[in-house]
Amino acid sequence: xxxxxxxxxxxxxxxxxxxxxxxxxxxxxxxxxxxxxxxxxxxxxxxxxxxxxxxxxxxxxxxxxxxxxxxxxxxxxxxxxxxxxxxxxxxxxxxxxxxxxxxxxxxxxxxxxxxxxxxxxxxxxxxxxxxxxxxxxxxxxxxxxxxxxxxxxxxxxxxxxxxxxxxxxxxxxxxxxxxxxxxxxxxxxxxxxxxxxxxxxxxxxxxxxxxxxxxxxxxxxxxxxxxxxxxxxxxxxxxxxxxxxxxxxxxxxxxxxxxxxxxxxxxxxxxxxxxxxxxxxxxxxxxxxxxxxxxxxxxxxxxxxxxxxxxxxxxxxxxxxxxxx
Amino acid sequence: xxxxxxxxxxxxxxxxxxxxxxxxxxxxxxxxxxxxxxxxxxxxxxxxxxxxxxxxxxxxxxxxxxxxxxxxxxxxxxxxxxxxxxxxxxxxxxxxxxxxxxxxxxxxxxxxxxxxxxxxxxxxxxxxxxxxxxxxxxxxxxxxxxxxxxxxxxxxxxxxxxxxxxxxxxxxxxxxxxxxxxxxxxxxxxxxxxxxxxxxxxxxxxxxxxxxxxxxxxxxxxxxxxxxxxxxxxxxxxxxxxxxxxxxxxxxxxxxxxxxxxxxxxxxxxxxxxxxxxxxxxxxxxxxxxxxxxxxxxxxxxxxxxxxxxxxxxxxxxxxxxxxx
Numbered sequence: 009x010x011x012x013x014x015x016x017x018x019x020x021x022x023x024x025x026x027x028x029x030x031x032x033x034x035x036x037x038x039x040x041x042x043x044x045x046x047x048x049x050x051x052x053x054x055x056x057x058x059x060x061x062x063x064x065x066x067x068x069x070x071x072x073x074x075x076x077x078x079x080x081x082x083x084x085x086x087x088x089x090x091x092x093x094x095x096x097x098x099x100x101x102x103x104x105x106x107x108x109x110x111x112x113x114x115x116x117x118x119x120x121x122x123x124x125x126x127x128x129x130x131x132x133x134x135x136x137x138x139x140x141x142x143x144x145x146x147x148x149x150x151x152x153x154x155x156x157x158x159x160x161x162x163x164x165x166x167x168x169x170x171x172x173x174x175x176x177x178x179x180x181x182x183x184x185x186x187x188x189x190x191x192x193x194x195x196x197x198x199x200x201x202x203x204x205x206x207x208x209x210x211x212x213x214x215x216x217x218x219x220x221x222x223x224x225x226x227x228x229x230x231x232x233x234x235x236x237x238x239x240x241x242x243x244x245x246x247x248x249x250x251x252x253x254x255x256x257x258x259x260x261x262x263x264x265x266x267x268x269x270x271x272x273x274x275x276x277x278x279x280x281x282x283x284x285x286x287x288x289x290x291x292x293x294x295x296x297x298x299x300x301x302x303x304x305x306x307x308x309x310x311x312x313x314x315x316x317x318x319x320x321x322x323x324x325x326x327x328x329x330x331x332x333x
Numbered sequence: 334x335x336x337x338x339x340x341x342x343x344x345x346x347x348x349x350x351x352x353x354x355x356x357x358x359x360x361x362x363x364x365x366x367x368x369x370x371x372x373x374x375x376x377x378x379x380x381x382x383x384x385x386x387x388x389x390x391x392x393x394x395x396x397x398x399x400x401x402x403x404x405x406x407x408x409x410x411x412x413x414x415x416x417x418x419x420x421x422x423x424x425x426x427x428x429x430x431x432x433x434x435x436x437x438x439x440x441x442x443x444x445x446x447x448x449x450x451x452x453x454x455x456x457x458x459x460x461x462x463x464x465x466x467x468x469x470x471x472x473x474x475x476x477x478x479x480x481x482x483x484x485x486x487x488x489x490x491x492x493x494x495x496x497x498x499x500x501x502x503x504x505x506x507x508x509x510x511x512x513x514x515x516x517x518x519x520x521x522x523x524x525x526x527x528x529x530x531x532x533x534x535x536x537x538x539x540x541x542x543x544x545x546x547x548x549x550x551x552x553x554x555x556x557x558x559x560x561x562x563x564x565x566x567x568x569x570x571x572x573x574x575x576x577x578x579x580x581x582x583x584x585x586x587x588x589x590x591x592x593x594x595x596x597x598x599x600x601x602x603x604x605x606x607x608x609x610x611x612x613x614x615x616x617x618x619x620x621x622x623x624x625x626x627x628x629x630x631x632x633x634x635x636x637x638x639x640x641x642x643x644x645x646x647x648x649x650x651x652x653x654x655x656x657x658x
Binding site for chain 1: 353356358359360361362377378380382439603606607608609610611612613643647648650651654655
C-alpha cells in the first residue's frame with residue numbers, strides 16, 4: 009500500500025478548516041545571512057504545536073462510527089501523542105496514549121489536557137508496542153502509528169502541498185525543501201508532494217548525529233537500525249529505524265540526508281529565539297541548524313525550511329538560552 | 334500638523350517590499366479559551382523584531398539627499414533605536430543612537446550590529462533630549478523622535494491598515510483592536526487607520542501599571558505626566574507622558590485605556606511561549622496580558638491583538654519562564 013499525490017490532496021481537504029494552514033514566514037536577516045530566499049514553514053504554529061496533528065486528524069477522521077466508539081491507542085514520545093489526543097477529542101472518541109516516563113513534561117501535560125488517558129512506560133525496560141497492542145486488544149481500539157501508516161504519511165504530506173502553494177502565491181518556486189527525519193512520516197509525505205509539484209527540487213532530510221538510521225539505510229539500500237546511542241537533544245527524532253512504508257518513499261524522493269549535532273541544534277534554537285522570535289523545539293530546529301551551519305547549498309536559491317514543532321520544556325529552553333546544554 | 338489616512342496609505346507604499354507585511358496568526362487554543370476570534374498581529378516578526386521599523390523607515394526615506402549625508406540622531410530605550418539604525422543602514426546614511434545605559438543588552442547589541450554609533454546616557458542623571466540636541470547641532474543631523482512625529486505615526490499606522498486588509502482577506506471584519514501604549518505612536522497611527530476602515534470598532538490601548546499616563550491624561554482631558562514610579566517589566570512602555578501630536582489623536586480614536594500588572598505580563602509571555610510558540614517582549618505582551626486576564630470583553634467578537642515586539646534579553650526571558658520576575 010503506497011501513498012499518492014491524490015491521497016495527500018484528499019488529506020488536505022479533510023484537514024481544511026481544522027488544522028492551521030501555517031504561514032510561510034520570511035526573515036530579511038536570515039535571507040541576508042544565507043544569501044538565499046528562505047521560506048520558513050512554521051509548523052510550530054500548528055495545532056498542538058507540531059505537524060503531527062495533520063496526520064493524526066487525517067487518520068482518525070476516516071474511522072468508521074463503530075471504530076470511533078472503541079477509540080484509538082497511540083505510542084509516542086510526545087507530539088504524535090498530542091496530535092492523536094486532540095484529533096480524538098475533536099472527533100469525540102476516546103484515546104489512550106502510551107508515553108515514555110521521561111518524555112518532556114510539557115508534552116505529557118498537553119496530551120492529558122486534550123482529554124486523553126495516559127499510560128506511562130519505562131523506555132529502557134518495557135516494549136511500548138506490546139503495551140499498545142494489549143490495550144488495543146482489551147478495548148477493541150485502533151492503534152494509530154506515529155509514522156508508518158499511509159493516512160499519517162498523506163496527512164503530513166499536506167505540509168509539502170502548502171509550501172508549494174504558498175511559494176506560488178509569492179510568485180516563486182522551491183529549489184530546495186528541508187525537513188527533519190525521525191521515522192520519516194513527515195519527509196515521505198513532503199517528498200511525495202514536492203516531487204509532484206517541483207520535480208527538480210532538492211529534498212533534504214535532517215537527522216540528529218547518532219540517530220542517522222535513515223542516512224545509513226539509504227546508503228545501504230535497505231532499512232538499518234540505529235546503533236545504541238546516547239540520547240539526542242532532539243527527543244522527537246530518536247527513531248531507531250525508518251518505517252516499512254516510509255523507507256521506500258524516502259528512497260524515491262529524498263535527494264540527501266544530512267546530520268546535525270546537538271550543539272548546532274542548540275545554536276539554531278537560540279537563533280530562532282533571538283532573530284526569528286520563534287519558539288522551536290530541538291527536533292524542529294534541525295533543518296535550521298543545518299542551514300545555519302552551512303551544510304546546505306542555498307546561495308541564490310529558494311529554500312523551504314520546515315520548523316516542525318515548538319513543544320519544548322521551559323526548563324530545557326532556559327538551559328539552551330544559558331548555553332548549559 | 335496632523336496625520337490623515339492618506340498619510341498612512343502613503344507610508345504603506347513607502348515601506349512596501351522593505352518592511353515585513355507581518356502575518357495575522359490564529360491559535361485555535363486561544364480562540365477556544367477566549368470565546369473570540371483572535372487575530373494575532375505578529376509584529377514580533379517585523380524587521381528588528383518590532384513595529385518601530387515602520388515609522389523609522391517612513392521618516393528616513395523622506396529625508397532630502399543633503400539631510401541623508403548629515404544623518405540622523407535618535408534617543409530610545411531600544412526598539413526605536415534598532416528601527417532607526419536599520420532604516421539608516423538601508424538608506425545608506427549615518428545614525429547616532431542615544432540609549433540608556435541600562436537598556437536590554439540584546440537591543441544595544443542589535444543596534445550596534447546595524448552599524449549605528451551608540452552614545453550611552455545615565456537614565457537618572459542625564460537628559461537624553463539635550464544630548465541628542467547637542468549631537469544634532471554638532472553634526473547637522475536630523476533628530477528622529479520615537480513617537481511624536483507625523484511620519485513616525487503614519488508609519489506605525491500601517492499596522493492598522495494591514496490588520497484591516499488581512500481581516501478582509503479572511504472574510505471578516507474587526508470588532509476590536511488592542512495594542513500597547515508607551516508614547517502613543519503605534520496606537521495613534523493604528524487608531525486613525527482603524528477608525529477610517531472600521532468606524533464602529535473599539536480601539537483599546539494597554540499601559541503597564543504605574544505608567545498609565547495616557548489613561549490619566551485621557552480622563553483629565555489634558556496631557557498628564559506619570560508620577561515617579563518603580564521600573565516596569567515593560568521597558569518599552571515606560572513613557573512619562575503622551576506626545577503633543579499623539580495625544581489629540583488618541584483622544585479622538587481610543588475607546589479605552591486599560592492597565593496590566595507585571596505579573597499579568599509575565600503570564601502572557603509564558604502563554605506566548607507555551608501555547609503560541611512566539612517570543613514576545615514584556616511591552617509587546619501587554620495586549621495579550623489584558624486579553625488573558627479577562628479585561629477585554631471579546632466573547633463572540635473578532636479581536637485584533639498587536640504583539641508589538643519580541644526583543645527580550647535571554648536572561649530576562651529565562652527568569653520569566655522560571656517565574657522569578
